[in-house]
Amino acid sequence: MTEGRDQDCASLSQYSDFHLYRCVLRQARPYAWHIAGLLLLGLLSTPLALLTPLPLKIAVDNGIGSQPVPRWLAALLPDSALRSDVSILAFAAVLVVAVALLTQLQAAATTLLRTYTGERLTLSFRSRLFHHVQRLSLTFHDTRGPGDPLYRIQYDVPAIQYIAIDGLIPFITSTVTLVSILYITAVLNWRLALVALAVSPLLFLLMRVSRRRLRSRSRQVKRLESSALSVVQEVLTSLRVVKAFGRERREEERFMDRSSEGMWARVRLAVLEGGLQVLIGLTTGLGTAAVLFIGARSVQAGTLTLGELLLVMGYLALIYEPLKTISRRIASLQSHLASAERAFRLLDEAPDVTERKGALRIVRARGDVVFDHVSFAYEGGRHAVRDVSLAVPAGTRVGIAGRTGAGKSTLMNLLIRFHDPTSGRILLDGTDLRDYRLADLRRQFAIMLQEPVLFSTSIAENIGYARPEAGLDAIVHAARLANAHDFISALPEGYDTVVGERGLRLSAGERQRVALARAFLRDAPILILDEPTSSVDLFTESGIMDALERLMKGRTTFMIAHRLTTLEGCDMIVVMEGGRVLEITRDVAGFVRDGLRRGRGRRGA
Numbered sequence: 001m002t003e004g005r006d007q008d009c010a011s012l013s014q015y016s017d018f019h020l021y022r023c024v025l026r027q028a029r030p031y032a033w034h035i036a037g038l039l040l041l042g043l044l045s046t047p048l049a050l051l052t053p054l055p056l057k058i059a060v061d062n063g064i065g066s067q068p069v070p071r072w073l074a075a076l077l078p079d080s081a082l083r084s085d086v087s088i089l090a091f092a093a094v095l096v097v098a099v100a101l102l103t104q105l106q107a108a109a110t111t112l113l114r115t116y117t118g119e120r121l122t123l124s125f126r127s128r129l130f131h132h133v134q135r136l137s138l139t140f141h142d143t144r145g146p147g148d149p150l151y152r153i154q155y156d157v158p159a160i161q162y163i164a165i166d167g168l169i170p171f172i173t174s175t176v177t178l179v180s181i182l183y184i185t186a187v188l189n190w191r192l193a194l195v196a197l198a199v200s201p202l203l204f205l206l207m208r209v210s211r212r213r214l215r216s217r218s219r220q221v222k223r224l225e226s227s228a229l230s231v232v233q234e235v236l237t238s239l240r241v242v243k244a245f246g247r248e249r250r251e252e253e254r255f256m257d258r259s260s261e262g263m264w265a266r267v268r269l270a271v272l273e274g275g276l277q278v279l280i281g282l283t284t285g286l287g288t289a290a291v292l293f294i295g296a297r298s299v300q301a302g303t304l305t306l307g308e309l310l311l312v313m314g315y316l317a318l319i320y321e322p323l324k325t326i327s328r329r330i331a332s333l334q335s336h337l338a339s340a341e342r343a344f345r346l347l348d349e350a351p352d353v354t355e356r357k358g359a360l361r362i363v364r365a366r367g368d369v370v371f372d373h374v375s376f377a378y379e380g381g382r383h384a385v386r387d388v389s390l391a392v393p394a395g396t397r398v399g400i401a402g403r404t405g406a407g408k409s410t411l412m413n414l415l416i417r418f419h420d421p422t423s424g425r426i427l428l429d430g431t432d433l434r435d436y437r438l439a440d441l442r443r444q445f446a447i448m449l450q451e452p453v454l455f456s457t458s459i460a461e462n463i464g465y466a467r468p469e470a471g472l473d474a475i476v477h478a479a480r481l482a483n484a485h486d487f488i489s490a491l492p493e494g495y496d497t498v499v500g501e502r503g504l505r506l507s508a509g510e511r512q513r514v515a516l517a518r519a520f521l522r523d524a525p526i527l528i529l530d531e532p533t534s535s536v537d538l539f540t541e542s543g544i545m546d547a548l549e550r551l552m553k554g555r556t557t558f559m560i561a562h563r564l565t566t567l568e569g570c571d572m573i574v575v576m577e578g579g580r581v582l583e584i585t586r587d588v589a590g591f592v593r594d595g596l597r598r599g600r601g602r603r604g605a
Contacts, residue, residue: 020337021163023344027125028164034117038165041110042173046180048106051099053314055092061307064089118161126157129346137352138418139378147230152346156222159339167333174321185312189304192291192312196320199287203280210276211334217269218338224262231255269335284320291316353417359437365444366429367394367525367556369415374424376414384410386579387424394525397557399567399588402576408560411576412528415558416445446522446551450531452515454503459488460495462503462514466522474521482517483547484510509540516547527552529559532566541566564592 028035061067069088076091133149141149186193235242235251242251295312298304304312369392376385385407392398400408413419415426417433426433433441446466454462463475470478475495479485487510491497503511512532519527532544549569561567573591575583585591 017337020340020344024160024163024340027128027160028121030124031117031121031164034113034120035165035169038110038113038117038169039172041106041113042169043176044106045103045173046177048099048103049177050180050184051095052103053311055095055099056314057307057311058095059089059092060310061305067305067307114165118165121164122158122161125160125343126153129153129157129343132347132349135351136349138413139352140349143379145230145234147233148226149346150233151222151226151229152342155225156339156343159336159343162336163333163340167336185316189295189298189308189312192295192298192316195290195294196287196316198290199283202283206276206279206283210272213272214269214276214334215338217265217272218335219341221262221265221269221335222338222342224258224265228255228258228262231258273332287320288313288316353420353438355438356434360431360435360440362429362436362440362444365525367444368392368427368429369526369556370427370430371411372425372427374411374414374421374426376410376419377422383579385414385421388576388579388581390574390581390584392556392558394556395554396572397552397559397570399570399573400558400560400576401562401564401567401573402582406576407579408576409530410579412530412558412560415526416447416528417441444524445526445528446519446524447528448512448515448519448530448532452503452511454499454506454511454514456498456501458493458496458498459491459514462499463517463521466518470521475517478521479514479517481520481547481550482513483543484513484517487513509544512540512544513547516544516551520547520551525555527555527557527559529557529561531560531562545569568592 058070064085130153133153182193182197185196231251231254235255242248292313295304295309299306299309369390371388371390374385374388375383377383388407388411400411402408410419414421415433417438420434428436428441428444455465460472460475463478464470467474472495476485479488479495488495488497497505499505499511499514503514506514516532529548532548545566552569557570559567559570567573568588570588572584572586573588574581575585
């Protein structure tokens with residue numbers, strides 16, 4: 001079981017409505033009192049609804065007509081008012097205003113509390129899902145891409161608000177209102193109440209038949225919309241490539257194709273929902289027509305007064321409104337249940353890398369690293385690393401060379417525990433990496449990549465990302481060590497300069513030096529340098545290598561590089577091919593010299 005997952009809501013092969021309700025209610029438990037308040041406010045709508053047609057009956061039967069005044073009204077009004085038709089009509093008018101005011105106050109309070117509770121519930125679940133997604137394995141993210149998780153977090157999560165609040169509470173209040181009005185209607189005229197209820201079985205049959213089709217169509221809509229969002233995300237993150245190859249029109253067509261599929265799926269869903277509403281409206285219309293006909297005949301026969309018929313017809317509308325509400329809620333609920341199912345299924349995804357119970361603390365490692373017959377295969381059985389054994393004493397600088405796809409970066413990913421070995425083990429200071437606490441383990445590494453990852457914040461915040469508690473003086477000191485202070489100080493806003501999305505307002509060399517400053521601030525005992533100078537010119541490389549030399553002192557360093565001259569300062573070089581260690585040499589100078597000679601020979605040929 002992974003962190004943040006509920007046993008009742010995890011690893012279900014098929015989510016039933018009952019299981020989804022349980023998962024939603026479990027998520028909504030911290031807001032139980034808020035939901036209870038909403039329920040009480042919702043239940044207030046029942047007496048207000050019962051009072052709504054009453055002024056009309058009083059006006060017709062007691063103000064205009066000559067029917068005896070009800071006892072409750074006689075108890076409220078003085079005798080002089082009871083003898084005046086104008087007073088009775090005035091009371092009916094005042095009652096209309098009072099009921100309307102109370103109804104609006106109830107609606108306003110409900111809206112405020114529903115909005116607050118719903119937004120808090122959505123934010124809580126969205127945060128929980130985001131927390132979980134960050135901890136899923138890189139394999140999951142490499143397979144799914146960011147589009148699908150993004151859609152589930154942003155667009156599927158709000159369904160929990162609808163289910164827990166906008167679906168559940170109106171369903172309960174509508175049921176209470178329906179039972180109350182049916183009782184009063186039966187007291188007035190039980191025959192008309194039975195006629196009104198005669199259509200109920202047909203309504204519930206319609207809802208039962210349509211439920212599965214609505215859920216299936218809703219799942220399809222969500223899947224297609226998520227696919228369209230993935231296209232947008234992919235294109236915007238690769239916009240330079242799209243523009244360079246002039247493929248804007250092609251990407252627009254691809255987006256339109258995916259979006260059109262989603263549009264037509266939503267249209268088909270709307271047709272299904274609209275057809276259901278037409279059938280529900282027709283069914284309630286037949287019930288209303290039957291009650292009107294039978295009630296009118298009762299008035300003609302003298303067994304029912306006109307005011308009573310009007311009251312029954314008013315209550316009939318109130319009877320059918322809860323039935324329509326329940327029908328509509330059940331129909332729209334299927335779409336939201338489909339969204340909730342997608343969100344909970346994302347929670348079902350288990351991280352490949354987990355922390356063992358009772359994991360060991362580690363403050364600062366010495367830096368001794370041992371790869372002991374390490375192999376790793378991705379899903380599908382494709383091996384990226386095969387039976388690698390390597391001992392690296394603390395403070396050693398290891399160069400890792402090999403062709404693209406040789407397994408160099410995968411080996412480093414295993415060291416940081418982005419993945420766990422399929423077989424074998426990796427030891428840090430003599431202890432298996434899997435025995436350490438994950439957060440403690442990853443604090444032992446500072447990483448520099450070929451393409452440095454910067455966030456759309458200030459330079460100071462990007463450097464400080466390595467150690468959030470660091471002050472500005474520490475950040476500036478790290479920038480000086482990385483040979484970055486001069487160019488940062490020359491910027492109009494200095495360390496407060498916002499670098500833009502992925503740092504694109506800076507040059508490649510500037511981004512790399514900011515990333516290097518972040519590594520200095522990290523002050524970790526182990527460095528992983530993955531092609532740190534391959535994307536910069538020779539002049540910039542010289543400045544970066546000078547700073548890297550200071551950074552590597554006293555630290556265990558793994559440096560991946562295709563440019564052999566970058567590896568000249570290493571103590572040993574590991575050559576990989578096909579996921580295996582092909583060669584380990586400590587004659588670094590000879591290896592670089594032979595490599596350069598072979599490279600010139602190939603160019604001469």
